[in-house]
Amino acid sequence: xxxxxxxxxxxxxxxxxxxxxxxxxxxxxxxxxxxxxxxxxxxxxxxxxxxxxxxxxxxxxxxxxxxxxxxxxxxxxxxxxxxxxxxxxxxxxxxxxxxxxxxxxxxxxxxxxxxxxxxxxxxxxxxxxxxxxxxxxxxxxxxxxxxxxxxxxxxxxxxxxxxxxxxxxxxxxxxxxxxxxxxxxxxxxxxxxxxxxxx
Numbered sequence: 001x002x003x004x005x006x007x008x009x010x011x012x013x014x015x016x017x018x019x020x021x022x023x024x025x026x027x028x029x030x031x032x033x034x035x036x037x038x039x040x041x042x043x044x045x046x047x048x049x050x051x052x053x054x055x056x057x058x059x060x061x062x063x064x065x066x067x068x069x070x071x072x073x074x075x076x077x078x079x080x081x082x083x084x085x086x087x088x089x090x091x092x093x094x095x096x097x098x099x100x101x102x103x104x105x106x107x108x109x110x111x112x113x114x115x116x117x118x119x120x121x122x123x124x125x126x127x128x129x130x131x132x133x134x135x136x137x138x139x140x141x142x143x144x145x146x147x148x149x150x151x152x153x154x155x156x157x158x159x160x161x162x163x164x165x166x167x168x169x170x171x172x173x174x175x176x177x178x179x180x181x182x183x184x185x186x187x188x189x190x191x192x193x194x195x196x197x198x199x
Contacts, residue, residue: 003062003064003111004059004062004064008020008108011059015052015055015056015059017187019056019059019060020059020060020106020108021105021106046195047196049192050192050193050195050196051196053188053189053190053192053193053196054068054192054193054196057087057090057188057190057193060107060186060188061090061096062095062107062111063090063130067130069197071086071089071090072086072193072197074089075088075089076197082194083190083191083193083194084181084190086193086194087181087184087188087190088178088179088181089132091179091184092132092133092134092175092178093129093130093131093133094114094119094121094126094128094129094131094133094139095107095110095111095114095129095130096110097133097139097164097173097175098110098113098114098119098139100159100161101139101164101166101173102154102155102159102166103119103141103151103154103155103171103173104150104151104154105150105154109150110129111129113141113145113151114126114127114128114129114131115127115129117142118141118142118145118148118151119139119140119141119142120139120140120141120142121133121137121138121139122137122138123138123140125142133175134175135175135176135177135178136174136175136176137174137175138172138173138174138175139172139173139174139175140170140172140173141171141172146171151171155168155171161179161183162176162179162183163175163176163177163178163179163183164176
């Protein structure tokens with residue numbers, strides 16, 4: 001399955017924020033990568049800013065170009081604002097839900113747990129990271145996988161979200177309802193992405 005496997009800190013430095021989570025390397029060198037990283041940059045035009053925002057969201061959620069475009073098309077057919085719909089569709093992917101529940105420390109780790117069949121959706125094993133979770137669905141760690149060290153180490157320190165319910169004893173979470181845009185902490189200007197695709 002296609003996914004980005006290159007250097008993550010370099011991508012975070014490109015966008016000027018730790019989009020993959022806490023990163024000590026980024027904190028030490030929080031300027032753009034390359035030999036001209038510390039020099040003054042040229043002013044970026046509107047199209048450049050729009051493209052940069054789209055690329056940032058793609059890397060953040062671990063989605064490639066065609067899948068991202070298909071998600072945007074689906075968001076544009078839904079009622080409401082296209083940009084918010086896009087973010088909500090990305091947030092309702094099962095790999096993101098596993099990350100939000102605190103079962104994995106990063107989205108990449110959550111994707112791997114799903115790929116390796118450690119996660120169930122409504123009691124059935126799910127191995128497709130892009131599977132959409134609907135309100136009322138239950139996401140859990142398979143019984144045989146609950147003793148995995150990577151899961152046990154992170155569950156205790158996980159952040160809590162109002163649209164998710166999580167039982168740390170059974171490692172079972174429930175997707176209560178779709179979040180509102182204000183509940184999503186990522187620094188994303190989705191209007192730039194809408195403007196880009198509207199051209």
